[in-house]
Amino acid sequence: xxxxxxxxxxxxxxxxxxxxxxxxxxxxxxxxxxxxxxxxxxxxxxxxxxxxxxxxxxxxxxxxxxxxxxxxxxxxxxxxxxxxxxxxxxxxxxxxxxxxxxxxxxxxxxxxxxxxxxxxxxxxxxxxxxxxxxxxxxxxxxxxxxxxxxxxxxxxxxxxxxxxxxxxxxxxxxxxxxxxxxxxxxxxxxxxxxxxxxxxxxxxxxxxxxxxxxxxxxxxxxxxxxxxxxxxxxxxxxxxxxxxxxxxxxxxxxxxxxxxxxxxxxxxxxxxxxxxxxxxxxxxxxxxxxxxxxxxxxxxxxxxxxxxxxxxxxxxxxxxxxxxxxxxxxxxxxxxxxxxxxxxxxxxxxxxxxxxxxxxxxxxxxxxxxxxxxxxxxxxxxxxxxxxxxxxxxxxxxxxxxxxxxxxxxxxxxxxxxxxxxxxxxxxxxxxxxxxxxxxxxxxxxxxxxxxxxxxxxxxxxxxxxxxxxxxxxxxxxxxxxxxxxxxxxxxxxxxxxxxxx
Amino acid sequence: xxxxxxxxxxxxxxxxxxxxxxxxxxxxxxxxxxxxxxxxxxxxxxxxxxxxxxxxxxxxxxxxxxxxxxxxxxxxxxxxxxxxxxxxxxxxxxxxxxxxxxxxxxxxxxxxxxxxxxxxxxxxxxxxxxxxxxxxxxxxxxxxx
Numbered sequence: 348x349x350x351x352x353x354x355x356x357x358x359x360x361x362x363x364x365x366x367x368x369x370x371x372x373x374x375x376x377x378x379x380x381x382x383x384x385x386x387x388x389x390x391x392x393x394x395x396x397x398x399x400x401x402x403x404x405x406x407x408x409x410x411x412x413x414x415x416x417x418x419x420x421x422x423x424x425x426x427x428x429x430x431x432x433x434x435x436x437x438x439x440x441x442x443x444x445x446x447x448x449x450x451x452x453x454x455x456x457x458x459x460x461x462x463x464x465x466x467x468x469x470x471x472x473x474x475x476x477x478x479x480x481x482x483x484x485x486x487x488x489x490x491x492x493x494x495x496x497x498x499x500x501x502x503x504x505x506x507x508x509x510x511x512x513x514x515x516x517x518x519x520x521x522x523x524x525x526x527x528x529x530x531x532x533x534x535x536x537x538x539x540x541x542x543x544x545x546x547x548x549x550x551x552x553x554x555x556x557x558x559x560x561x562x563x564x565x566x567x568x569x570x571x572x573x574x575x576x577x578x579x580x581x582x583x584x585x586x587x588x589x590x591x592x593x594x595x596x597x598x599x600x601x602x603x604x605x606x607x608x609x610x611x612x613x614x615x616x617x618x619x620x621x622x623x624x625x626x627x628x629x630x631x632x633x634x635x636x637x638x639x640x641x642x643x644x645x646x647x648x649x650x651x652x653x654x655x656x657x658x659x660x661x662x663x664x665x666x667x668x669x670x671x672x673x674x675x676x677x678x679x680x681x682x683x684x685x686x687x688x689x690x691x692x693x694x695x696x697x698x699x700x701x702x703x704x705x706x707x708x709x710x711x712x713x714x715x716x717x718x719x720x721x722x723x724x725x726x727x728x729x730x731x732x733x734x735x736x737x738x739x740x741x742x743x744x745x746x747x748x749x750x751x752x753x754x755x756x757x758x759x760x761x762x763x764x765x766x767x768x769x770x771x772x773x774x775x776x777x778x779x780x781x782x783x784x785x786x787x788x789x790x791x792x793x794x795x796x797x798x799x800x801x802x803x804x805x806x807x808x809x810x811x812x813x814x815x816x817x818x819x820x821x822x823x824x825x826x827x828x829x830x831x832x833x834x835x836x837x838x839x840x841x842x843x844x845x846x847x848x849x
Numbered sequence: 850x851x852x853x854x855x856x857x858x859x860x861x862x863x864x865x866x867x868x869x870x871x872x873x874x875x876x877x878x879x880x881x882x883x884x885x886x887x888x889x890x891x892x893x894x895x896x897x898x899x900x901x902x903x904x905x906x907x908x909x910x911x912x913x914x915x916x917x918x919x920x921x922x923x924x925x926x927x928x929x930x931x932x933x934x935x936x937x938x939x940x941x942x943x944x945x946x947x948x949x950x951x952x953x954x955x956x957x958x959x960x961x962x963x964x965x966x967x968x969x970x971x972x973x974x975x976x977x978x979x980x981x982x983x984x985x986x987x988x989x990x991x992x993x994x
Contacts, residue, residue: 401984514908520860520899523892527867530892534885537877541885542870565929572925572955573914739957740966743949746929747974754936755984763933767926774922778911779856801883809882 377419387436473662525789561769613663627656
């Protein structure tokens with residue numbers, strides 16, 4: 348029983364008092380970050396990475412801390428969705444559709460408890476799925492050569508551009524920008540500088556953390572300045588929290604169905620949690636009888652469905668991230684950045700070379716999940732208090748933490764300026780409806796993608812057909828093309844529900 | 850419509866500049882079949898296509914903010930740039946208090962709460978960073994105390 352032995356190893360790491368302490372701290376911070384309006388898992392984790400790094404923790408500890416924050420933020424995101432109708436990030440949008448009407452009808456407590464249990468179920472399902480699927484996938488990943496990896500990276504970009512965005516050209520452009528930025532700096536193969544414009548600061552390339560914090564956190568500050576913090580503190584009061592047993596029992600089927608859907612969506616590279624919560628919501632609505640089901644008007648099942656799907660997708664997204672090094676969502680892209688900062692190379696070798704990292708992480712996720720259930724159901728009132736932090740205190744705080752994080756990481760004013768530039772780009776792109784996640788993915792994967800291509804060409808001595816020389820590679824190419832083109836035709840069939848407005 | 854078209858033009862010009870930069874890359878005696886120029890050139894090519902699509906099939910314009918809001922965005926950017934240069938020579942406390950207060954004022958223009966936010970964030974974050982996280986921050990300019 349490999350699995351049990353591995354889990355035993357994982358728990359021996361995760362149950363050490365210090366790791367346990369980090370998991371609890373991470374869950375607590377994560378839930379706060381998720382609950383804060385305007386902060387979601389991606390930007391929350393982004394601003395904490397530089398700080399976690401400068402704490403000097405070892406790889407396993409930092410990874411446990413940050414993934415606890417990630418899971419916590421996925422849980423916490425529902426609090427601001429339900430009470431304020433402000434989703435912390437895109438996947439949480441689906442929770443507002445029924446959560447906010449429920450809260451307006453005086454059932455905020457029920458909505459929070461039900462969604463808390465749904466989150467727990469989704470995350471637990473996904474963690475177990477991760478445990479079973481990741482080792483298998485990592486064994487398959489051993490057969491991946493450079494040609495397969497190149498096709499895989501392409502698949503990640505095309506699903507991100509195809510399924511997860513509304514305009515293919517804009518998503519492809521964002522990917523190109525990210526990949527283009529990754530080219531800046533010394534060439535891995537020849538050792539010559541590329542596209543630096545003679546600037547010495549650019550010889551090392553652009554640090555992806557600078558780009559991530561700029562695009563996610565600083566851009567958010569600009570968005571709030573633009574809106575002058577409007578609509579950030581009008582909310583619904585939470586009176587008492589009870590356990591709606593009957594609806595919880597009725598929701599078990601929903602949780603199982605939506606966790607499965609969410610997990611599959613999460614495992615697809617590039618698709619991620621937004622797709623998971625969206626598909627789970629739409630499918631459950633169909634299952635319950637379409638328009639007559641009361642979905643969108645405060646049906647409790649409409650809160651359970653997207654939360655189970657969302658959290659399950661978040662865990663599923665860790666599968667391609669850990670086994671192949673290809674993140675499945677914006678936040679896992681940020682976690683990949685964390686791994687790279689810690690000098691851990693994700694991929695099949697991670698499971699054999701550093702089993703204590705992988706299994707320690709999985710065991711911590713299992714523990715974190717129970718901690719989060721305890722924090723998010725009985726103690727939810729504490730976190731609701733956090734929603735009253737006004738935007739004019741919160742956002743300057745986010746800004747200062749971003750600055751100090753990047754400053755303590757690199758100590759150079761050039762990187763701070765670069766972060767501001769990325770913030771402006773992030774704001775502009777948000778206005779123009781250009782997704783920013785492909786930029787991050789591009790910066791993270793650019794060098795690897797190019798290296799894979801060049802190594803493939805060295806192996807085949809310049810023969811381009813080598814890229815399509817194996818079954819796996821052809822399959823990945825086919826999925827890449829399909830993933831990019833198919834949504835063009837499906838867009839008329841599946842329409843995204845619009846957010847509820849007052 | 851026009852925002853997308855304008856941005857499409859900017860993208861194409863940027864991509865052409867990028868391609869021009871890529872052609873200038875020096876190659877060394879060690880070379881591989883792909884070389885260091887191909888991948889950047891392909892990227893520039895794809896970006897040009899995306900720019901053309903944005904020009905010919907633009908989406909509806911976003912709601913651009915008014916002049917006053919653009920002004921406060923500009924002020925925020927200037928303050929942040931100033932902060933980036935000030936944090937090393939002037940220490941953490943003073944620039945942080947000032948910068949946080951100005952940013953807070955841009956979000957909600959009330960002088961007293963903004964000033965309190967600035968001072969509170971400066972002191973609070975310093976305590977957290979210095980004593981809880983153990984970062985080596987300089988509170989004040991060297992030689993003051």
